[in-house]
Amino acid sequence: MMEPAIGALLPEFFRRRHFLSSAMARIEEKHRPTTAGARTESSMSRRLQPSPRMVCAWPSQARHATGLVEASVWVLCVAATAFAIFLIQRSAVIIDLASLLAASAILGFLLAVHIVYGRWRRSPILSNLCGALAAMLWSGAIAGIVSLVGLRNNAPFIDAELAKWDRAAGVDLPAVIAWAADHPSWSHLLSIAYESSFLLLFGAALLLAVMRRFDQLWILTFVFTTTIIVCASVSVIWPAKGAFAFFEYPASLLEHLPTGAGTYHLLKLEYFRNNVSPLLSFANLQGVVTFPSFHCCLALMIIFATWHLKWLLPISLSWNALAITSTLPIGGHYAIDLPCGVVLWLVATLIAVAMISPRWSAASPGRRSDASRDQLAFSMGQAAIGTQSGD
Numbered sequence: 308m309m310e311p312a313i314g315a316l317l318p319e320f321f322r323r324r325h326f327l328s329s330a331m332a333r334i335e336e337k338h339r340p341t342t343a344g345a346r347t348e349s350s351m352s353r354r355l356q357p358s359p360r361m362v363c364a365w366p367s368q369a370r371h372a373t374g375l376v377e378a379s380v381w382v383l384c385v386a387a388t389a390f391a392i393f394l395i396q397r398s399a400v401i402i403d404l405a406s407l408l409a410a411s412a413i414l415g416f417l418l419a420v421h422i423v424y425g426r427w428r429r430s431p432i433l434s435n436l437c438g439a440l441a442a443m444l445w446s447g448a449i450a451g452i453v454s455l456v457g458l459r460n461n462a463p464f465i466d467a468e469l470a471k472w473d474r475a476a477g478v479d480l481p482a483v484i485a486w487a488a489d490h491p492s493w494s495h496l497l498s499i500a501y502e503s504s505f506l507l508l509f510g511a512a513l514l515l516a517v518m519r520r521f522d523q524l525w526i527l528t529f530v531f532t533t534t535i536i537v538c539a540s541v542s543v544i545w546p547a548k549g550a551f552a553f554f555e556y557p558a559s560l561l562e563h564l565p566t567g568a569g570t571y572h573l574l575k576l577e578y579f580r581n582n583v584s585p586l587l588s589f590a591n592l593q594g595v596v597t598f599p600s601f602h603c604c605l606a607l608m609i610i611f612a613t614w615h616l617k618w619l620l621p622i623s624l625s626w627n628a629l630a631i632t633s634t635l636p637i638g639g640h641y642a643i644d645l646p647c648g649v650v651l652w653l654v655a656t657l658i659a660v661a662m663i664s665p666r667w668s669a670a671s672p673g674r675r676s677d678a679s680r681d682q683l684a685f686s687m688g689q690a691a692i693g694t695q696s697g698d
Contacts, residue, residue, distance in 0.1 A: 373525040375662045380442045380525065380532050387449040387536045391456065394543070398459035399584045403414045406589035410448060411427055417441035436516035439528040440509070446532040451592035457543030458595065460581040465545045467552040469598060469641040478642040480635065487636035488563035497633035498565040504630050511612045520615075527612045527658040533655040534604040534648075538596045547597035548576065549639035554594050569639030603648030604655075606630040608632035611656060 395402070417437045425434035458465065473480055487494045515524040547553075551561075551569030561568070572595045579585045579595075594601070606627035613623040634640040 308632050330690050355371075364644075365565060368674060373522050373663060376522075376525040376529050376659055377438070379662065380446075380529050383532050383536060384442060384445045384449065387446060387453065387540075387642040390540070391449050391452045394453060394456040394459070395587075398456055400456055400459065400579075401584055401586045403586055403588040403590070409558075410444075410589040414441055414445055414448075417444070431521065432516050432519065435521045435524055436513060439512050439516070439524050442528050443508070443512070443531055443615070446535055448589060448592055449527075450535040450596075451594050453536075453588065454542050454594045454596050455575065455579045455585075455587065455592070457539070458546060458576060460543055461580070462544055462546055464547055466547045466549070466641075469547060469643055470550070470553055472643040473641050477641060480642060481554055481556070483635055484554075484556060484564075484569075485560065488560050491563055494535075494564050494568070494636055495628060498568065498637050500626060500629035501602065501633035501637040503626075504602055507603060507609050507626070511609050514616075515612060521614070523612055526656070527608055529650065529659040530608045530611075530655045531605070533658070534651050535594075535601055537655075538599055538601040538604070538648075539594065541598065542594075542596045545598060546548065547641075549571065550635075550641050551639045566634065568637045572639070597640060598644050599647035599651055600634050600638070600644035601648065602634050602638055603631050603645050604638075604652040607649065607652045608656070 418441050421434050421438035421441060423434075424430040425438070428434075433602075470480070487497070508527075512524060512527060515527065549569060549572065552573055556569075558567065561570070572593060575593050576595045610620075610623050610627050613619045616623075631645065634645060
């Protein structure tokens with residue numbers, strides 16, 4: 308019953324639409340600024356051209372822009388999980404099933420929100436944030452397992468070699484620790500900076516998601532996942548007790564430092580290395596990585612994530628500089644651990660930035676189709692404006 312009415316209205320609709328388009332084109336032509344020998348682009352054509360910020364605001368297009376980085380993150384998590392299972396099967400480690408189920412439930416919830424709100428509900432902020440947090444928790448937990456279970460490999464400690472490299476670089480690490488003990492206010496400030504690193508990481512992820520900077524969010528996630536897995540894997544081959552255990556600082560010096568400074572990991576290290584059947588609980592996973600310094604990587608990736616935020620960058624630089632400094636008197640690292648951490652962070656960041664660059668993004672079929680569709684819309688708009696101007 309409605310088809311004849313609609314058919315009768317269509318000619319009138321297109322006639323009025325053509326009239327309005329022609330009128331808008333004439334108005335633009337009248338008010339268009341001109342220069343000698345050059346013709347400026349009309350405001351309508353500029354309006355039709357897709358904006359990069361607007362393109363990234365749509366969930367599907369944002370996924371295409373970051374798809375390769377995100378896929379690499381999940382591949383790394385799966386590969387690290389397989390490596391952790393391999394290590395567990397080779398060692399006499401007992402898994403706390405209750406904590407495993409609780410951790411799996413949290414991870415499953417985050418992944419479900421990431422998938423549902425990315426594919427059907429279309430909430431890019433919530434989807435990307437939960438996806439990034441899921442990848443960080445997953446890779447962080449697996450890295451903790453690898454570093455602890457890897458101690459069962461009984462590889463020789465490399466503390467003597469690390470201390471030798473420090474001396475060759477002219478670093479007197481015991482003097483640095485003595486200075487920190489003589490300045491308790493500074494050592495406590497460094498302790499706060501050291502312990503706040505993971506909180507700042509999650510805060511940076513939340514900020515990037517809310518600001519819809521999904522490319523930066525997944526770069527941060529990729530760098531975190533890569534560096535923490537690599538650091539844990541290296542510790543399986545080249546474990547180290549840490550500078551505090553190697554130099555055996557006296558108790559009179561340690562009592563002037565924050566509780567657990569440089570020694571907080573030793574009980575866990577001895578337990579998993581020497582116990583017959585240690586219990587692995589997800590409720591208190593704690594990495595025992597000394598070389599290279601993951602906290603150094605963590606501070607640098609937070610600085611990089613906030614680099615474009617001019618209002619936040621000075622605070623981020625200052626606080627994370629304290630976090631890097633704290634790795635010696637609070638984290639118990641050797642000085643050589645820091646430049647190795649810098650190199651690891653730099654390599655991971657360069658890989659992530661290269662994957663998200665236009666050259667790599669253009670290789671994605673979905674991204675290429677989006678770009679072609681935008682270009683087609685822009686060309687059609689230009690053609691329509693030219694036709695109406697000719698009328």
